[in-house]
Amino acid sequence: MRFLTIIFLFSISIVGFSQEVHTSGALKNAMKKGDLSAHLSLDSLKTKKNLYALGPLEGLKGEIIILNSEPLIGFEKDQKPVVESSFNHKASMLVWAQVEEWKEIKIPASVRSKKELENFIQKTVQENGISSSTAFPFLVEGEFSSVDWHVVNWDKNDTEHSHHKHKTSGPHGTKTDLNGIILGFYSDHHKGVFTHHTTNIHMHITDNSHSFAAHADDVTPSDVVLKIPSYGD
Known part of the structure; x- marks a missing residue:
């Protein structure tokens, strides 16, 4: 029983239709407990096909985004954001899923912010017969007028955590006229696990x-499409 309890605490599987969203670790552990330790080795996932994942590195020393089983690790080097493609890293929190097929929906030009994007995603999945209480991954691909981003690089000696300090601990800024891909995960009931308390989505972004590779704090889409998991409809 004790073994089962430990597994439950550190790896949650959320079932939605034929899809499973998995988490290891939780954002609230860093914010409330200062727990920046590794909760999953990315190497344990490298044989999985159609893998999509995101989260912060162990120690909050960078950002993880995995697109179709290709790892992109964003971190700071010489005060600049750099990217490494390797599974040889560990995550302090990771949310992941395997998606073989995606359904594409054009995002209207009226969607001009992260909050408007979140609302559009919720409306779209409901229209496609998916409960908004289901956790699921999504992609946003195309041209972005602007993206507010950061790559966390936490000072291990700092024990006072806040969202603002996480955003400004490493390279951060705004990119304009970016062609890229956002990987996000949606859930309205996993606040503190893989979303923060003010939002139902967690997004990372890479260019084409x-x-x-970075965490996306806000976005202004220009010409983009939304992709949600196809459940054989």
Whole structure:
């Protein structure tokens, strides 16, 4: 029983239709307990096909985004954001799923912010017969007028955590006219696990050349499409 309890605490599987969203670790552990330790080795996932994942590195020393089983690790080097493609890293929190097929929906030009994007995603999945209480991954691909981003690089000696300090601990800023891909995860009941308390989505972004990988704090879409998991409809 004790073994089962430990597994439950550190790895939650959320079932939605034929899809499973998995989490290891939780954002609230860092915010409330200062727990920045590794909760999952990315190497344990490297044989999985159609893998999509995101989260912060162990120690809050960078950002993880995995697109179709390709890892992109964004971190700071010489005060600049750099990217490494390797599973040889550990995550302090990771949310992941395997998606073989996606359904594409055009995002209207009226969607101009992260909050408007979140509302559009919720409306779209409901229209496609998916309960908004289901946790699921999504992609947003195309041209973005602007993206507010950061790559966390936490000072291990700092024990006072806040969202603002996380955002400004490493490279951060705004990119304009970016062609790229956002990977996000949606849930309205996992606040403190893989979403923060003010939002139902957690998003990371990379450019089309995969030379940039970061957490997306806000976005202004220009010409983009939304992709949600296809459940055989």
